Amino acid sequence: MSFYMTYLARWPDYFHVAEAPGNQIMGYIMGKVEGHGESWHGHVTAVTVAPEYRRQQLAKKLMNLLEEISDKIDKAYFVDLFVRASNTPAIKMYGKF
Structure with a gap:
């Protein structure tokens, strides 16, 4: 819990x-900004979409939001994230962004 609270x-x-509607959580994104100079960038720490809301471009919207915040608030040069090499569906999805 302290990890999330620190972020x-x-x-x-x-x-x-x-x-x-009804306050059901469809998905979330959490990130940060880090680096120095030209490596100053936004970083996606976690992005999750509940199974019943997948394939509706919600992850794309959340990723776009984090990218926009990185650019407008922190003047970041890019946004990165890490994903397991075995997570083929995620790699394909992120490759489209």
Whole structure:
């Protein structure tokens, strides 16, 4: 829990939750900004979409939001993320962005 609270306290603009009617959580994204000079960038720490809301481009919308925040608030040069090499569906999805 302290990991998430530290991120939230330090980078609150990089936390977003997508809610369905009735306050059901559809998905969320959390990130941060890091680096120096030309390597100053936004970083996606976690992006998750509930199974019943997948394939509706919600992850894309959350990723675009984090990219926009990285650019407009922190003037980041790019956004990165890490994914397991075995996570083929995620790699394909991120490759489209």
